[in-house]
Amino acid sequence: MTEKILIYDKSKPGRTGYTLPKLDSSEKEVLSRIPDKFKRDKDAALPELTEGEVMRHFIALSVKNHHIDTDFYPLGSCTMKYNPKLNDAAASYRDFREHHPLAPCSSAPGMLRIMEMVSSYLGEISGFPYISLQPAAGAQGEFAGLLIMRAYHKANSEKRSKIIIPDSAHGTNPASVAAVGYETLQIKSNEKGIISPETVAAVMDDTVAGMMMTNPNTLGIFESHIKEIAEIVHAKGGLMYMDGANLNANMGIFRPGDVGFDMMHFNLHKTFSTPHGGGGPGAGAIGVAEKFEKYLPFPVLQKEPDGRLWFNYDRPDSIGRLQFFNGNFGNVVRAYAYIKTYGGEGLKKVSENAVLNANYLKEMLRDEYDLPYDNHCMHEFVLSGSRQRKLGVKTSDIAKRLLDFGVHPPTVYFPLIVPEAMMIEPTETESKETLEQFAASMNQIAEEVREKPDYVKNAPYTTVVKRLDEAGAVRNLDICCPE
């Protein structure tokens, strides 16, 4: 029997969770202006509860979530750092929240000014002179960048169809490539976990539109040959895209725009700490070199000599509109507050401490777990659970056991090139003590794997639900509660 835990189970006809003004006329009169053929047959079967009951329902649900304000969240490539509350306070100003996106630009100079400043800071951090805040998320930034590549090649009357992608790339890279109608040309990382220029040279020809790279890559290793690689790609007419998911390692240290990349995207929700919200909303600005400016998605923020800012929609070479309005402004304000809290020198400290924390944690875990690429890492590193796998315990079991220690597990089974991968990104906002505690938990689990593997395989023990039947969820698909 299904337990009665849904909000519908708590609903009772006649209860209300709102008060609203009265109609001047009547329901009948208002509806009389809508022809019958358009009218709803019966009311939508939404729940009926009092405000107090709704509150209890959602608060009870909320406490079932792991979140960054209570515990460590070392998900690799996700940059789960602390979300400063100042940023939320800034985004919640009424004048921001209540301004309609189609109101004239002249009514929104403060908001446009914030967008302009965030653009200039992202330009300073990345080395790209032109920034668009339009993309709604990182994947949409990739999509925009690839459309810009396409538009550029088309303008040069070139037919190119492939994008080179390392085997360590995020899944969104090949998916975005497919979305713009290109094909993925996957290449192998070398024994050091990075891309060799020779590997690129071997596949680079005039059918290749460009190459996408993440730097540092998803193994947490800096791609030290990017300059040579960019030269090889550029020499044959290709373009270089940087996936900025791992920008948290780079600020004040390395600027992609200075060293051969033509464009990149930023994940404001990662590097600049806008809350992840249980899976979104994000914000995925892009930066481009000068010759690609004309292809940027519209609207483009433009400045008059007198300082007046406005949205330019008249952009004949633009790749077009990416999303509904002007980008995820609420997250742009948060990123503004974050960047300016640190300033240039502070942002460099962010990256330095992120890298320090990752290396420290790696040192504490290297005895118990396999370290496929043993080198100083950047902001994250990848362990392999192969040693534990030989004892019959999978990485997914280790992840579930970690839940009993109150920590969120690392990203598991990614990158795909490491068997039983655990990708760990501690971020700069975690203390030495937290890292030590996490290492102690991981090392205790390694010991448990040796001594009582079944105990690990049956974890977790302390969570509100035990292991969930994911295969069953697919087989007996139940994704919407019938009326």
Added chain:
Amino acid sequence: MTYIPNTDDDRREMLKKIGVGKIEDLFENIPSDLRLKRPLDIPALSELELLREIKTLSSENRSGLVCFAGGGVYDHFIPSAMNTIMTRPEFMTAYTPYQPEVAQGTLQVIYEFQSHICRLTGMGVANASMYDGATAAAEAVNLSLRTTKKTKVLISQSINPLYAEVISTYLSGTDIELTVVPMKDGHTDFNRLEDMIDENTASILLSQPNFFGLLEDIKVAAEMIHKVGGKLIVNIDPIAQALLKTPSDCGADIVIGEGQPMGIPVSFGGPLLGFFAAKKELVRSMPGRIAGRTKDSQGKTGFVLTLQTREQHIRREKATSNICTNQALCATAASVYLSLLGKTGLKKVALLSAENAQKLSDRIFKIEGFEPYFKGSFVREFAVKTPKPAEEIILSLVEKRILPGIDAGRWFNGMDDCLIIAATEKRTDEEIDRLISGLKEWAMVNVLS
């Protein structure tokens, strides 16, 4: 440094354990010619100074505009209880629920969100959300292409023109033929539609109500497109939907829309909430995350992300979309909103909005020089023919802190004299009076003199 707990002592001890002398040594893998050799030129401010600065910037806006603009996002009332729930860090600072045992809150909220959307639209399945209504529309078009294997897409000229722009961007890398079905008197021209549909047509996208607020006979389109095995995609306004026949009853295969009216601030256009629902048989080709109900190892009910083999982190270039995030927090807001308003409240919001629109239109069309742009029934938004370009009226009334609507001429050639006005339950009689007298005063100065 703010938010960084490492002290100098911590750093020394950590470096010692790592076996290097200074932090700089950790960056030895970065060749020196790739290094930035100067500090980033960005100023820093304290919390107090920063909040003061941002407050000043926010007040530079022409704030407190009484909003009669719509076009997909609307100025609805957001109940006070929502703020308490929406600022819970448990919802705000959690990540994607990849470890379901510690994400039952987010997962159940998404499952309930999907269920609410299905109940509102009558459709069989819904996903966890997309970026916004416009990208949901583009993804819907892609779903129709994937499932029919056809190569032609039709969109009505009467849909939101911003949707049309986004769809065009999303298809720009493909060979798909995207054609606009012209409108007649503000409605989709069904005669032309019939001529334009052929065996290669994957789908037709309509909006109910359409961009001009008018109601469309979408059933007619359903019959036409189904004859050739194509899909009917319908964009809806979730508030108006409380009064309108479900798209499912009208034969829709895919239903999408902008969810902002359900308890989400307009926020200058983002973040927003795209919702996405479809017929059951399309579920395995749907884009985006989906939450499902299942059991744990002890038989207890729980929730997981399901059908993940459609998604980019598993399928990579063969995924149904490149989308990774959903708008989970915005979907949470919509869930809370629909739970508070419920069966009777959502309908009341729709009725109050419709009544305000009726009051507005009755009074505006009595002003000399203002008349209905099109004939037809509407719910809460309508188009007004203005005696001079609508843009002039908007700029003039904004000075009086009224945003009278949106200017259709921005997207429709020859329609500079079309002002689209929207109403919500939030507009008071006094505000309606202000708009009416604003329009009258403007007309006195600019038309009659």
